Amino acid sequence: MAKEKIKIEWRNEAVVHFNEILEYLQKESEKAAFIVGNAILDEVEALSEFVTAHSLDRFKVNNDGTFRAFIVYNYRISYFIENNIIYILRIRHTSREPLRY
DSSP states (O other): OOOOOOEEEEOHHHHHHHHHHHHHHHHHOHHHHHHHHHHHHHHHHHTTTOTTOSOBOTTSTTOOSOEEEEEETTEEEEEEEETTEEEEEEEEETTSOOOOO
16 A cells, blocks of 8 residues: 655745746846745655654754755745645744744
8 A cells, every 4th residue: 555645734934935036136147036846845745744854943943843944056045844734834934033932
């Protein structure tokens, strides 16, 4: 029996962040926006098969193991795992002050 893929849902805040990143990059280079955007989407899609491949989110206070994060081209993507669903929470450039939550 094939392993069932876990569903991925983007929180509104993460969608806004992603679109802002692409808009910003596109002003500099359409190619850069394409490369970074696709790299982020590819890594997020891979989560459905490798949920715990990334480190625990060190900025989450009292993290019980359900909050994780990874970096793609200097963009830190935070996600949360609950009931076989991965929620993409936010995307922030690593040069920005990290959010503790």
